[in-house]
Amino acid sequence: MNLLPFGKLAAYRPRSFVPQNLDLGDWPQVAPLFDRLEAQAAQIKSVAGLEKWLLDWSELNAALDEEASRRYIAMTCHTDNADAEKAYLHFVEQVEPRLKPRQFALEQVYVAHPQTSHLPKARFEVFNRDVKNHVDIFRAENVALETAEAKLCQQYQKLVGAQTVTFRGEEKTLIQMGRHLEEPDHALRQEAWELIARRRLQDVDKCEEIFESLIQLRQQIAANAGFENYRDFMFRRMARFDYTPENCRQFHDAVEKEIMPAVREIQHERKRRLNLAQLRPWDLAVDPQNRAPLKPFAEIGEMVSRTQKIFDLLDAELAAGFRQLQDLKLLDLANRKGKAPGGYQSTLSEARVPFIFMNAIGLQRDVETILHEAGHAFHAQATREEDLYPYRSAPIEFCEVASMGMELLGNEFLEEFYPVAEANRARKTHLEGVIGFFPWMATVDAFQHWIYTHAGHTRAERKAAYLQLMDRFGGTVDWTGFEEARAHSWHRQLHIFLHPFYYVEYGIAQLGALQVWANSKANKAKALADYKSSLALGGSRPLPELFAAAGCTFQFDAATIKPLIQLANSELKKL
Ligand SMILES: [Zn+2]
Secondary structure: OOOOOOOOOOOOOOOOOOOOOOOOOOHHHHHHHHHHHHHHHOOOOHHHHHHHHHHHHHHHHHHHHHHHHHHHHHHOOOOOOHHHHHHHHHHHHHHHHHHHHHHHHHHHHEEEEEEHOOOHHHHHHHHHHHHHHHHHHHHOOOHHHHHHHHHHHHOOOOHOOOOOOEEEEEEEEHHHHHHHHHOOOOHHHHHHHHHHHHHHHHHHHHOOOOOOOHHHHHHHHHHHHOOHHHHHHHHHHHOOOOHHHHHHHHHHHHHHHHHHHHHHOOOHHHHHHHOOOOOOOHHHOOOOOOOOOOOOOHHHHHHHHHHHHHHHHHHHHHHHHHHHHHHHOOOEEEEEOOOOOOEOOOOOOOOEEEEEEEOOOOHHHHHHHHHHHHHHHHHHOOOOOOOOOOHHHOOOOHHHHHHHHHHHHHOOOOHHHHHHHHHHHHHHHHHHHHHHHHHHHHHHHHHHHHHHHHOOOOOHHHHHHHHHHHHHHHOOOOOOOHHHHHHHHHHHHHHHOOOOOOHHHHHHHHHHHHHHHHHHHHOOHHHHHHHHHHHOOOOOOOOHHHHHHHOOOOOOOHHHHHHHHHHHHHHHOOO
């Protein structure tokens, strides 16, 4: 039984290093290829030899990456298939842990190689910087600490995953309860919100304890690597060479100064439309005019053909890219039983083609998601010619410019899905969401900067620091009677527990996306040409150059944000 939606896909370049019939899921067959690369490196006496060696390593990595992706895709498309699950877990448990130390050994060999410094500077600048950084901050004694960290993260996931409430006589998960927050009946959505808040409060102490253990471990990890604090360690670990903690602090300030007035304005309008004296935390997800949800399409074929029409109107090359996804069956979009939740874009790295997974059910959110994931897919398609595997993907700060930018560009043609009034409603909700994301991003980011630069702080001090941020970025929402829920509202943000410091990327990328959109308002052809050529750079250049190629500045200060918010505001007024 073929568990993959797509048929046989040829490798973009024929293999020259990895044997054709090798089973990439069988470690005893894979390990000798790493032995070979290590042995060959010792023999290399020329720059050309080292470049060829890098391409062999790239070929192996692409083949392994595609194997992992295929198993992941099969598993998520068929969660009820035992073979798919077994194959996926086998790779995760038996291959990946053995892969990591072998990859690291090759990185060490590469950094120390006498020919490395003779490679063409501009071409290898980013690659060398990243590999050297990885080798520099690695500490063997941190491996055990990171395992302990992963276990604590799992405890947090278990704790939060087990949270349920009884609503109208039925046990519901908090995720299931989310839809009742969109309920037009005020009393009902308040009841739902209070149930969720009270349930979360029961686990406040447990969450705090897990988090405090995480802080301790993380401080130790940073100290072992020779860093004064975990924030500075993570900036290096995440290869943030092109911006500093100070840039992030300026970003937070700029959000407060330039974006909060627009947020308060949106909240004020919401309160007025809902005819409320105060905007309460349970009034934020409901449609402000109590309208029924938009229905963009009835079945998946319609969603795909209308999305295709949007790209036809936008750009011939991108339109051809989306058609390729259909022709090669690189889409699994409909929600059905036995499919994992959520949506993602994955790349088959050897065939060098993207794949999109979704659970569409006929909501406007699905239209946003297909545009978003198509942006990622265009990025993968744009880098097909690049033979150095790590350069076929960009840093997340720029990947999300490709996807979030495509949401904004595609939204210009929502009339493919709706009459004008409804298209405007969808655009308005989307733009308000874009604006409304920044304050929460600033809160989550600034809070973590505070936490990891205040060693030895008490629980009360942490709470006070968070409340200060809620005052700065919470807008006009009235939490009276729910002060404890407000003070611990960060407990639901899994990034703070699981992926420390990984959040500001979305804010940075959204600024890029807004700039791409602003450029397209001024000159659509040039904006699209820049967008496409920046995508084609993959990860071969540093972030400021990727942004510049897309026609954007890589800055997150008030001067950059101000005109973007002005544009968003003036567009909102038209809708
Ligand atoms: Zn994305």
